[in-house]
Structure formats: C-alpha cells, structure tokens
Amino acid sequence: DAEITQSPRHKITETGRQVTLACHQTWNHNNMFWYRQDLGHGLRLIHYSYGVHDTNKGEVSDGYSVSRSNTEDLPLTLESAASSQTSVYFCASSGPGLAGPEQYFGPGTRLTVT
Amino acid sequence: RKEVEQDPGPFNVPEGATVAFNCTYSNSASQSFFWYRQDCRKEPKLLMSVYSSGNEDGRFTAQLNRASQYISLLIRDSKLSDSATYLCVVSPSGGYNKLIFGAGTRLAVHP
Numbered sequence: 155d156a157e158i159t160q161s162p163r164h165k166i167t168e169t170g171r172q173v174t175l176a177c178h179q180t181w182n183h184n185n186m187f188w189y190r191q192d193l194g195h196g197l198r199l200i201h202y203s204y205g206v207h208d209t210n211k212g213e214v215s216d217g218y219s220v221s222r223s224n225t226e227d228l229p230l231t232l233e234s235a236a237s238s239q240t241s242v243y244f245c246a247s248s249g250p251g252l253a254g255p256e257q258y259f260g261p262g263t264r265l266t267v268t
Numbered sequence: 269r270k271e272v273e274q275d276p277g278p279f280n281v282p283e284g285a286t287v288a289f290n291c292t293y294s295n296s297a298s299q300s301f302f303w304y305r306q307d308c309r310k311e312p313k314l315l316m317s318v319y320s321s322g323n324e325d326g327r328f329t330a331q332l333n334r335a336s337q338y339i340s341l342l343i344r345d346s347k348l349s350d351s352a353t354y355l356c357v358v359s360p361s362g363g364y365n366k367l368i369f370g371a372g373t374r375l376a377v378h379p
Contacts, residue, residue, distance in 0.1 A: 202366065
C-alpha cells in the first residue's frame with residue numbers, strides 16, 4: 155500500500171544546530187508539503203513543491219529550506235535551530251480527488267529545540 | 269482576520285447526540301472544501317470533501333454556503349470514537365493544490 159513516512163519521529167536538538175527532517179512518499183504524487191502545528195495556530199504551511207526541482211515558500215518559511223531531487227522525497231532543513239521552531243512537523247503529499255486536491259499526511263515529527 | 273475560522277470548542281456531547289460545527293472562510297474565490305479529522309497527537313486525515321450541493325457519508329453531513337462563505341459539518345448519533353478535533357480546510361483559487369487549515373474544533377463525546 156502507498157504511504158508517506160517521516161523520520162525521525164522525535165528529535166531533541168540544541169539551539170544553533172542544523173537539523174534535517176525526512177519525508178518519503180510512495181504515492182507517486184508530484185505535490186508535497188511541509189507544515190508545522192502549534193497550539194492555537196493550527197497547521198501552517200512552511201514550504202511546498204509541485205515537482206522535482208520545484209520549491210516554494212509558504213507562510214512561515216523563514217529559517218527553513220527544502221530541496222526536491224526526486225519525486226518521493228522532500229527533506230526539510232532547519233538551518234540554525236531556534237527555540238521558536240519547537241513544534242510538531244507534518245509532511246503531506248497530494249493527489250487529485252473528486253472535489254479537489256486531497257492531502258495525505260505523514261505521522262509527524264515532534265521536534266524540541268533546547 | 270484568519271482565512272479560515274472555526275469555534276475551537278470544546279463541544280462536550282453525550283453519546284447519541286447530534287452536533288454541528290460551522291466554519292467561515294474569507295476568500296470568496298475558494299475552490300474546494302474539506303473536513304479533516306485529527307486525533308490527539310496524530311496526523312490529520314481526510315474525513316470528507318464538501319460538494320456545492322451538500323453531501324452525506326453515513327452519520328456525517330457536510331454543507332457549503334458560498335453566498336455566506338461558510339461550511340458546516342453535522343454528526344448524527346455521536347459515538348465515543350467521534351471524539352477528535354475537526355479541521356475545516358479550504359483550497360484557495362490561486363494555488364490549486366494548496367490547502368488552508370482552520371485551527372480546528374474539538375469534540376468530546378461522553379458516555
């Protein structure tokens with residue numbers, strides 16, 4: 155069965171370190187997304203990609219970067235981790251649905267920056 | 269103003285009750301609408317799409333009112349397993365595959 159996975163599931167890191175969160179999907183979807191979720195804010199879009207070598211900034215992209223070298227993977231990098239980036243990160247991919255794009259989410263990565 | 273607004277709740281209802289959530293969106297050109305369900309500390313999962321004419325899936329009914337820019341979700345005969353956060357989701361016209369998520373409405377069904 156097709157799926158979307160994230161690793162690690164939990165990560166503790168120190169302020170200033172570079173951190174990369176992995177996202178891998180086997181849906182063969184062109185569209186992939188990274189969100190962060192914090193209490194009171196819901197899901198906020200960080201970066202997204204519509205295909206290989208395509209990347210776009212979302213509403214909260216400062217301090218984050220992504221690269222898309224193949225269809226399956228969209229790693230998210232925190233260049234220099236800050237305490238404000240402590241959050242739960244979800245990766246998603248989307249395919250066409252009858253009523254519009256339907257996104258499928260990975261299980262999430264809980265990141266703590268100390 | 270947030271693009272998608274929901275009452276955060278919580279809605280505390282007994283088993284068997286009928287409960288309704290509303291959601292408003294600000295972009296009148298929005299194209300697609302969905303309800304997602306999120307269990308505590310888990311990933312969001314698509315519950316149902318919302319069609320212009322309204323649609324039903326078992327105990328769940330979704331309605332769209334474009335003129336007033338709101339979406340509703342009705343849950344009949346609530347089950348304990350319906351306890352979760354329900355996210356209202358809108359796809360804006362400019363980015364067909366992008367989704368804008370509301371912060372969610374929490375539902376707690378008790379025996």
